[in-house]
Amino acid sequence: MTHWQGVFPAVTTKLDQDGSINLEATKASINRLIDNGVSGIIVLPMLGENASLLPQxxxxxxxxxxxAIAGRVPLLSGLAEISTAGAVASARKFQDYGAEGLMVFPSLGYKTDPRETAEWYKAIAGASDLPIMIxxxxxAYGVDVTPAVLEVLADCPTIVAVKEETxxxxxxxxxxxxxxxxxxxxCGVDDQIVESMSLGATGWVSGMTNAWPKECVQIFNLCAAGNFAAARDLYRVMTPSxxxxTHVKLVQYIKMAEHLVYGxxxxxxxxxxxxxGEERERxxxxxTATIEQLKQMQSRRAA
Structure with missing residues (x-):
């Protein structure tokens, strides 16, 4: 059975001002992430504006x-569909395109009850041999994959991980x-990573890693090594960002962080x-406060 661990950034899809996809900028960002030590790449997450993109x-x-990855780390793709038939078809197509795993959303068009939620994931799990992260x-989506639902899914061998974002x-x-x-x-939210790892989480689907991969990998590695005191120091600097x-405009906010950190x-x-307006300024x-505090922390360590 596949086991994933480490930092798996939910990669933003880079766009030009006219809304067209900038594949070269997207590939460059993926290379930057891998060069800074991430353990996997997830394209087409919510941050990748999955629901706004055409199939092609x-x-x-x-x-x-x-x-861009060229086999260096696993490539997962977000899978966000409305119907079970559409999700099954996409799972098969994404495998053909080169995805090595899927991060599967609940149905975007209907708030399934627990029985329906289990059947949704079972159907997708049976559509291909790709490992799946729920x-x-x-x-955001009104559907909770509770421990009780996971117990129903425990006999599906291709369902291997859960992105926990309650x-x-x-x-x-x-x-x-x-x-x-x-x-x-x-852990599926950036501002609970230290807490989640202290309780046993072994992976992090992260948004702000797009902007600060080195620092986010450092937080993860410190926690994995049990050095929570050092992890907290860095975590407290980065937590405001x-x-x-966790905001509804996380796509705009994280892309702004990428813009300010590395252009x-x-x-x-x-x-x-x-x-x-005021929101942009805030x-x-x-x-920018996080950028400055990280520079100050680096200077203190170098002194």
Missing amino acids: EKEAVIRAAKE YNNPI GDVRRVTDMFIALGNRFDIF FHLD APEWTRAPRLPLT VIATI
């Missing part, structure tokens, strides 16, 4: 990522109590619009 654009992104984000860190322990080590548990990962394009696709101030 999704294919282009997966194939470009496959080329994307559990009930805050916002309640206690869920990590609840999953271990109910299921032991059956699923790899990934990590909080931006990546900030553009999103409508209906998402560029940040303006987000920029938060990010």
Whole structure:
């Protein structure tokens, strides 16, 4: 059975100002992430504006990522569909395009009950031999893959991991109590990574790693080594920016962080619009404060 661990950034799809996909910028960002030590790459997550892309654009992104990665780390693709038939078809297509795993959303068009949720994931798990990470984000999608639902899915060998994004860190322990080590548990929100790893999570699907891969990998590695004191020092510097990962406008906010940190394009696709006014100023101030504090921390260490 496949086991994933480490930092798997949810990669933003880079766009030009007219909304067209910039594949070269996307590939460059993937290379930057891998050069800074991430353990996997996830394209077409929510941060990748999955629901806003056409089918041929999704294919282009997966194939470009496959080329950029060149076998260095696993390539996962987000899979977000409305119908079971559409999700099954996409799972098969994405495998053909080069994806080596899937991060599967619940149905985007209908809030399934627990029985329907289990059947949704069973159908997709049977569509290909790709390993699957369940994307559990009930805050955004209204569907909770609870420990009880996971128990129903425990006999599906291709379902190997859960991106835990309920916002309640206690869920990590609840999953271990109910299921032991059956699923790899990934923290799915940036501002709970230290807490989640202290409870046994072994992976992190991260948004702000797009901007700060070196620092995020460092936090993860410190926690994995049990050095939580050092991890907390860095975590406290980065948490104000990590909080931006949990806002409804996380796509705009994280792309802004990438833009300010290393010059990546900030553009999103409508209906998402560029940040303006007080909101833009506030987000920029938060990010620039983190940039400055990281510089100060680095200077103190070098002294």
